[in-house]
Amino acid sequence: MDDNSSLTSGAANQSVPLWRDEFSVSQSGERYVNRRQLAKFLTLTSLGMFAGNVWVVVRSWFRKTPVYGRTVVARAGEIPVGGVKLFRYPRPGEQCIMVRTSEETYVAYSQKCTHLSCAVFYSRQDNRIECPCHQGYFSVQDGSVLQGPPTRPLPRVVLRREGDELIAIRMEPEI
Ligand code: FES
Secondary structure, eight states, X not given: OOHHHHHOBTTTBTTSOHHHHHOSSOHHHHHHHHHHHHHHHHXXXXXXXXXXXHHHHHHXXXXXXXXXXXXXEEETTSSOXXXXXXXXXXXXXXXXXXXXXXXXXXXXEESXXXXXXXXXXXXXXXXXXXXXXXXXXXXXXXXXXXXXXXXXXXXXXXXXXXXXXXXXXXXXXXX
């Protein structure tokens, strides 16, 4: 007597092994399950790729439109004409310089030289912003390059006066 005959159940299922009776999925059904699993896998993979693309697009939108906060830089009259105040804007690690150029005029720029990022300072004697690293000079009126290796003007901090407060509201150009 062979093993299969000992595992069969009942007289009607003499040729079907017992394990087939107890196994819940038939061979044709098994193929169906595999196709269904493949379709499920492909669908989930496609959804994952779609979600990834949406995330990349949304992130690029937010990168193109930086949101600047408002930072109170100083009170009007706090520094004398020709005086300087350093502050951080738009992020804590970004140093900027504000100069009071006349009784009612204040200008502010990033303190990072556009050549190789040395810190610039205001020369009251020459009424210009200077970079000590390679003698790059910038106009204090608009940040444009006057002399030296820098090719781009200093990024300007736009100031708004509200009452006696001078408030930084954005950078031009955007950084
Ligand atoms: S880093 Fe300012 S001129 Fe070179």
